[in-house]
Amino acid sequence: MDMLLLEISGWLGYLSRPLVLLQGFTVAALMLGYHWGVQPRLAARPPIVRLLGTLGLLLALRLGAELLQALGQPSGLVEYSVRLYAIWQGLIVARVLLARRFGAAPIDRLYGRIIKPLFLLSLAGSLVNQVDSLEDFADIPLFPLFNEPLTTGGLVLLFTIPYFLVVLSEFPVAWLGALMQRLLGFNKGTRVAIQLVCRYVLIGGGFLWVLHRIGLNANAIAAVAGGLSVGLGFGVKEVFSNFISGLWLLFEGSVGPGEILFIDGDPCEVRSLGLRAAVLWRDRDNAELVVPNQDFFTKTTTTYTGSDRMRRSQVDVSAAYRHDPETVIRLLEQVALASPRVLPQPAPKALLLSYGDSAINYALRFWIENPMNNAGIKSEVSTAVWHAFNAEGIEIPFPQRVLQQPGHREGTIVAMPGETG
Amino acid sequence: MGGALTLFLGLGGCSSGFLPDTLFIYVENESSQSRQAEIGDSRRVVQQLLEDFEQANPGVRIRVRHFSSGAIVPATAYRTSRALGPDLLVTRVVTALRLNQQHLSTPVRFRGKGLEEIHPRFLAEFRLADNRFLAVPLLAEPQLACFNRRRVPDPPTSLDQLIALSAKGMRVGLPLAATDLYWTASGSDAEDSLQALLESADDSAAAAPSFKATDQRRLLGWLNWLDNANQQQNVEFAEESIDLVERLGRGERDWISCNSLWLGRLGRQMKGSLGVSELPGADGQPATTLTRLKVWSFGTHSSPRQRQLAQAFVLFTLNPVNQRRMMLAGPGNVPVNKEVLIPTKSSQRYAAMAASLDHSRMLSFRHPERVEQRVGQLHDLLRQLMAGSLDPNGVIQGLTDQAGGAPPDQDTP
Numbered sequence: 042m043d044m045l046l047l048e049i050s051g052w053l054g055y056l057s058r059p060l061v062l063l064q065g066f067t068v069a070a071l072m073l074g075y076h077w078g079v080q081p082r083l084a085a086r087p088p089i090v091r092l093l094g095t096l097g098l099l100l101a102l103r104l105g106a107e108l109l110q111a112l113g114q115p116s117g118l119v120e121y122s123v124r125l126y127a128i129w130q131g132l133i134v135a136r137v138l139l140a141r142r143f144g145a146a147p148i149d150r151l152y153g154r155i156i157k158p159l160f161l162l163s164l165a166g167s168l169v170n171q172v173d174s175l176e177d178f179a180d181i182p183l184f185p186l187f188n189e190p191l192t193t194g195g196l197v198l199l200f201t202i203p204y205f206l207v208v209l210s211e212f213p214v215a216w217l218g219a220l221m222q223r224l225l226g227f228n229k230g231t232r233v234a235i236q237l238v239c240r241y242v243l244i245g246g247g248f249l250w251v252l253h254r255i256g257l258n259a260n261a262i263a264a265v266a267g268g269l270s271v272g273l274g275f276g277v278k279e280v281f282s283n284f285i286s287g288l289w290l291l292f293e294g295s296v297g298p299g300e301i302l303f304i305d306g307d308p309c310e311v312r313s314l315g316l317r318a319a320v321l322w323r324d325r326d327n328a329e330l331v332v333p334n335q336d337f338f339t340k341t342t343t344t345y346t347g348s349d350r351m352r353r354s355q356v357d358v359s360a361a362y363r364h365d366p367e368t369v370i371r372l373l374e375q376v377a378l379a380s381p382r383v384l385p386q387p388a389p390k391a392l393l394l395s396y397g398d399s400a401i402n403y404a405l406r407f408w409i410e411n412p413m414n415n416a417g418i419k420s421e422v423s424t425a426v427w428h429a430f431n432a433e434g435i436e437i438p439f440p441q442r443v444l445q446q447p448g449h450r451e452g453t454i455v456a457m458p459g460e461t462g
Numbered sequence: 463m464g465g466a467l468t469l470f471l472g473l474g475g476c477s478s479g480f481l482p483d484t485l486f487i488y489v490e491n492e493s494s495q496s497r498q499a500e501i502g503d504s505r506r507v508v509q510q511l512l513e514d515f516e517q518a519n520p521g522v523r524i525r526v527r528h529f530s531s532g533a534i535v536p537a538t539a540y541r542t543s544r545a546l547g548p549d550l551l552v553t554r555v556v557t558a559l560r561l562n563q564q565h566l567s568t569p570v571r572f573r574g575k576g577l578e579e580i581h582p583r584f585l586a587e588f589r590l591a592d593n594r595f596l597a598v599p600l601l602a603e604p605q606l607a608c609f610n611r612r613r614v615p616d617p618p619t620s621l622d623q624l625i626a627l628s629a630k631g632m633r634v635g636l637p638l639a640a641t642d643l644y645w646t647a648s649g650s651d652a653e654d655s656l657q658a659l660l661e662s663a664d665d666s667a668a669a670a671p672s673f674k675a676t677d678q679r680r681l682l683g684w685l686n687w688l689d690n691a692n693q694q695q696n697v698e699f700a701e702e703s704i705d706l707v708e709r710l711g712r713g714e715r716d717w718i719s720c721n722s723l724w725l726g727r728l729g730r731q732m733k734g735s736l737g738v739s740e741l742p743g744a745d746g747q748p749a750t751t752l753t754r755l756k757v758w759s760f761g762t763h764s765s766p767r768q769r770q771l772a773q774a775f776v777l778f779t780l781n782p783v784n785q786r787r788m789m790l791a792g793p794g795n796v797p798v799n800k801e802v803l804i805p806t807k808s809s810q811r812y813a814a815m816a817a818s819l820d821h822s823r824m825l826s827f828r829h830p831e832r833v834e835q836r837v838g839q840l841h842d843l844l845r846q847l848m849a850g851s852l853d854p855n856g857v858i859q860g861l862t863d864q865a866g867g868a869p870p871d872q873d874t875p
Contacts, residue, residue, distance in 0.1 A: 051525045054484020057765045060545035115763065117544030172546050174488075174527040174537065 044181050045193055052172045064118035067105045071098065072122075088137075095130050099123060121171065125164070132156060154208050162201060187261035195255030206247040214240045233298055233314070234291030241288075279335070283317045286338035290314060296337045301350070301412040303343035304330060308352075308412050324413055345412035351384065352412035356422050359400035361436040366393050369403060369435060376429045377407040382418045384408040399441045483522045485771055486761075490534045490553040492704065492723065511787070515778050522771060531557065538566045538761075545763040549772045555587070558597040558759045559830040567759035569594035570769075576777050581800045584755060587824060597757040598776055601788060602796040603722045604818035605645060605751040608707075611737040613716040618742045621649035621687060627717075628696040635706040635718035636691065638699045638848065640840040641825070642719065643688070645741045645749035652677075652684035653750050653823075659861065660836045661826050678858055685847065685854035692848050699848050721754060722794030722815055729793055738811045740818050753822040755798070 055061050075098040083094045102123045109116035132152075140148040169178050179194025191199075218236035221227060227235070252262055290296040291314055300311045302321065309321035309330060319337065321330040345352045360369045370391040377389030389407035396402075405426065409418050430437060512524045527548070529537050534557060541547045551558070551567060561567040571594045577585060584599040609617055614632055618624040628634045637643060640660065647656040655677035691697045698715070700706045706718040711731035719741060720728070728736050743749035758776045760769070778784060785797035789804070796804065796815050806813040825833060843860045846852040852860065 047523075048525070050482065051484050051523050054482050054486070054523065054525075054768075055546055057481045057483070057767060058545055058763055059765065060763050064545065115543050115545040117540075118546075121544065171541070171544060174529060177527045 042183050045183060048173070048178065048181055055172060060115055061118070063114065064109065064116065067109065067119055068102065068122045071101050071105060072126075075101075092134065099127055099130070102126065118171070125167075129160075132160065158201075158204070158208075186255075187257055187264070189256040189258065189261070191255060198251050198255055202251045203244070203248055206244045210240050210243045210247075214243065229297065229299055231292070231297075234288070237291055237314070238288065279333075280317060282338075283334040286334035287314050287317070287319070290319075290334060290337055296334075296342070296344075299346070301345040303345070304332070308345060308415060310413060325416070350412065351408050351410060352415060353406060353408050354415050354419055354422075355407075356405045356419055356426065357394075357402065358405065358423070358426055358430075359397060359402050359437055360430070361400055361438045362396075364401075364435050366401060366403075368433075369393075369401070372429055372433060372435070373403060373405045373426065376425045377405055377422055380407075380418070380422050380425055382409060382414065382421065384410060400438045483519075483767060483771060485522065485524045485550065485768060485775060486548045487524060487526045487550045487552065488534060488538060488548040489526060489528045490551070490557055491528050491530050508788075510791070511779060511784055514784075515775055518778075519771065519774070524775070535560055535564070535566065539564065542566050542762055547761045547763055549761045549764040549768045550775065551759040551761065552600060552756055553759060555597070555755050555757055555824075556830045556834060558588075558757045560834075561759055562596045563830060566762065567596070568762045569596040570598075570760045570773060571595075572598075572773065572777070576773075577780070579782065579799045579801050580780060581798055583824070584753075584798045587826070588757070597759045598780070599798040600756045600758050600776075600779060601785075601792075602798055602819055603754045603756065603794055604796060604815045604822060605642070605741060605754070606720055606722055606725075606814055606818055607717060607739045607741050608710060608720040608724070608728055609717040609737045609739070610710065610713070610715075610732065611735045614737065617717065617737060617739040619746050619748075620742045620744055621646065624717075624742050625691060625694060625697075628691075628694050632696060633714070633716045634691075634694075634697045635709055635715040636697065636699050637703045637706060637719055638701050638841060638844055639703070640837045640844065641752055642703060642721070643844070645719065645743070645751045646687065646691075647681075647684045648750035649742065649744040650680065650684040650687050651744065652680035655680040656684065657823065657825065660833055660840070661829075662832075662836070678862075681861070682854055682858055685857050688844070689847060689854050699844075701845075722796070722818075723754075725794040725811070726792060738814045740814050740821070743821075748817060748821050751818055751822045753819065753824045755824075 056065075075094070079094055079098075083091045102119060106116040106119040106123065109119060136148060136152055136156075139151075166175060169175055179192060179197070181193045182190035183193060183196060184191055214236045217239060218232045221235060222229075222232040249262070252265075257265075296302070296311055296314060296319055298311050298313055301308050302311060303309075304321060304323070307323050307325050309323045312320045312322050312329065314334070318331045318333045321332060322328075323330060358373070360366075370393065373391035374389050377383050377391070378385060383389060384407070387408050389405065391403055391405045394402045394404050405422065407422065409415060427437075429435075508526065512526070516522050516524060531554070534551070534553060538547055538551065538561060547566065551561065553561065558567065562569070569590055571592075577595070577598065580599060584602065585595075588595045588597045588599070590596060607617055614627070618627050624634065636646070640656070644653065644656060647653045658677060659681070692699065700709075703721060703724070706715060707720060707724045707728060709715040710718045710720075711728055725736075725738065740748035741751060758779075760772055764772060779788070780799055782797075782799050782801045785799040785802045789795050789797050789802065793811065794815075796819055804812050804816045806816050840861070843852065843857045846860075847854065847857050
C-alpha cells in the first residue's frame with residue numbers, strides 16, 4: 042500500500058513542469074469561468090439553450106488547445122479534457138433522449154448499474170494512463186494474500202469483474218435462453234432455469250478466473266474452497282440449501298416464475314426464483330411473499346399450474362325444501378354457463394350436497410382459466426345465482442327452527458323472545 | 463501573449479520548492495512476452511543505484527516505468543503530447559534514434575569531463591556536430607552462445623562444427639531475426655554484405671547492380687548455410703529469442719544463440735550447468751556479432767530542475783563505481799566506461815562477453831526507420847526460407863525486388 046501512495050504522490054512531480062501547469066490552468070480557467078459565470082445564467086433557460094452553452098464551453102476548450110498548438114506548445118491535456126467533457130455531456134443528452142423513448146425508470150437503471158460505473162472505471166484508468174504506465178501501475182503490490190502479493194490491478198479486478206459479471210451476464214444469458222427455447226421448445230420455467238444456471242456458471246467461472254488472474258494459486262483456491270465447505274457445514278448451510286433447492290425447483294418446473302401456488306389459503310403467483318428465496322405475489326392484498334426455496338423443497342406445495350392452468354371453483358348455495366332439486370340443479374348449471382369467465386368445457390356441474398336443517402344444500406362446480414381470478418369469478422357466479430333464484434321464485438331460506446312445547450297444539454310456531462309479528 | 467507565456471514557462475523552474483523533485487524514467491523491454499523477467503532483472507540491477515542517488519540527493523524521487531519495444535515510442539509520444547513524457551529513457555539504439563527522429567527526445571550537452579571515460583567507439587554514433595549527444599550509452603549487451611555444460615562439454619568453434627555437433631545429437635536453437643543471425647553471416651564471409659544491405663540508405667536502382675554483383679554471391683552462401691542448418695534434424699529456428707531462452711532453461715535445447723541480457727534468467731534456471739562462450743565463426747575464429755547497447759535519451763518537457771537531475775543521474779550511472787556495480791549485479795551487463803576493468807581472467811562468462819564485444823560491430827542507425835524496415839523484410843523472407851516456401855535464390859530475388867521498391871529517404875538528425 043505504501044508503494045501505491047508513493048506512486049500517486051510521485052505524480053505531483055509533473056506539476057513542476059510549466060507546460061503541464063499551463064494546460065491545467067487553461068482547462069481550469071475555462072471550466073470554472075463557465076460554471077460560475079455562464080451556467081447560473083442559463084439555469085432557467087430551455088434545455089436547448091443550456092446545451093448550446095455546453096457546446097460553447099467545448100468550443101472554447103478546443104480553441105484553447107488550438108492556441109497552445111499555434112504557440113508550439115503541447116496541448117494534449119486540454120484536448121483530453123475536451124474529449125472527456127464531450128463524452129460526459131453526450132451521455133447526459135443520450136440519457137434524456139433514451140428516457141423519452143423507453144421511459145425514465147429502465148434508463149435510470151441502465152445508467153445507474155452499467156453506464157455510470159463503466160464510465161467511472163474508464164475515467165480512472167484513463168486518468169492513470171495520462172501520467173503512468175497502466176501495466177506498471179497495475180503491478181504495484183499492495184499486501185500479501187495467501188502468500189501472494191495482491192497488486193493494484195488484482196484489487197481492481199477483484200471488485201469490478203464480479204460486479205460487471207453479475208450486472209452484464211443478464212443480457213447474453215437471456216438471449217441464449219430465448220434462442221434455446223426457440224430451437225428446442227422449452228417451456229418458460231426450463232428456459233429461466235437454464236438462464237439462471239448459465240448465469241451462475243458464468244459468474245462462478247469469472248470469479249475463479251479473477252482469483253487465478255490476481256495470482257492466487259490452485260492451492261489457495263482449494264484452501265478457500267475447503268474453508269467454504271466447513272462454512273457450508275455450519276454457518277451458511279441454510280443459504281446453500283436454499284440455493285440448491287432453487288436450482289432443483291427451476292429444473293423441476295414446479296416453482297418457476299409464472300406458476301400459481303396455494304400459500305396459506307391464497308393463490309399466489311411466483312414472480313421470481315432467486316438465489317435464496319422465491320418472491321410470490323398475492324393479489325388479495327397485493328403483497329409480495331419472500332419464501333425460502335427450501336420450504337418448497339421440503340413441504341407439500343399446492344400448485345394450480347402443474348399440468349394445466351385451469352382451476353375448478355365452487356359456489357355453495359341453499360334452496361328451500363319446497364323447490365324441486367332437479368329444477369334448482371338445472372338452473373344453477375345454466376347460470377354458470379351464462380357467466381362469461383366460466384369455461385364451457387369441462388361443463389359446470391351442480392350437485393345436491395346434503396339436506397340441511399333449513400334448506401337443501403347445493404354446490405355449483407365450474408372451471409376457470411386463470412386461478413388468480415377465482416375470488417372475482419366466484420363473486421360473479423354467486424351474484425348471478427341470486428338473480429336467477431329471484432327471477433324463478435326460488436327461496437334461499439333463512440335458518441329456521443321449530444320448537445314444540447308440551448301442552449301446545451302440535452305444529453304451533455312459537456315466537457322466540459325478541460321476535461315480533 | 464508570447465511574452466506572458468515565456469514568463470510563465472520560465473517561472474516553472476521555481477516550483478520545485480514545494481513539489482517533490484521527481485524523475486520519470488521509461489525503460490524498454492525486449493518484448494511484451496519477456497516483460498516480467500526483464501523487469502525483475504532490471505529491478506535487481508538498478509534498485510541500489512536509485513536508492514544511492516536518492517540518498518545523495520535528498521527529496522529526489524525516481525519513478526521507473528517499463529514498456530515493450532513496440533509500445534515505448536507510442537507511449538512516449540502519447541505522454542509527450544501532454545508534456546507528461548519521461549525525463550529519461552533507457553532503450554536500444556534504434557529506439558533512441560527513432561525517438562529523436564520523432565522529436566520525442568532531445569539532444570543534451572554535457573559540460574566538463576562527464577563523458578570522457580565512455581569508450582569512444584560507443585559514443586561516436588551519438589555525437590552531433592554541435593557537440594551535443596542525442597543519446598548516451600549506458601551498458602553493452604553482447605551476443606553469445608549459451609549452452610548446457612552437461613550436454614555440451616566443448617562448445618563449437620566454427621559453423622561447420624556447429625552443424626557437425628548437431629548431427630551427433632546436440633539440439634541447437636537459432637533466432638530468426640536478421641540482427642540476431644548476423645553472426646552466422648560472418649562464418650560465410652557475408653557480414654559486410656549483410657551489413658551493407660541493412661544499413662543501405664539508397665534504394666535507388668543505381669545501388670542494385672552493386673548488390674547483385676558483389677554481395678549476392680556472399681549472401682547466397684550465407685542463405686545456403688541457413689537453409690542447410692534448417693534441414694538438420696536437431697536445429698530449430700525461433701521467432702522470438704525468449705522462446706530459445708525458455709527452451710534452453712527447460713532442457714529442450716542444448717545450445718542456443720542468445721543475448722547477454724538473458725544470462726541472469728538462465729543462470730537462475732540452469733545454475734552451474736549454464737555455459738557461455740563466443741559464437742562460432744569460420745575456421746575456428748569467433749564470429750563477428752552486432753553490438754547491442756542500452757542508451758540513455760532525454761525527454762523533451764522536463765523542467766530545468768528535472769533536466770539538471772536527469773543529467774546528474776546519467777553521469778551517476780556512468781561513473782566507474784556504478785558501472786562496475788551494474789556489471790556485477792546484472793550478469794549480462796558490460797560497462798561502457800573504459801576505466802572499469804572487466805574480470806576476464808577470473809570469469810569465463812566475462813571473458814566471453816568481453817571477447818564477443820571486441821569482435822563486434824555497430825550497425826549505423828543513421829536511418830533507423832529504414833534499418834527497421836530492412837530487418838523486417840529480411841525477417842519475412844527468412845521465415846519463408848525456413849518454411850520451405852522460398853529457396854535461397856528466391857530470398858535473393860525478394861531482397862532485390864524490395865530494394866527497388868522501398869520508400870524514399872527521410873531526414874534524420
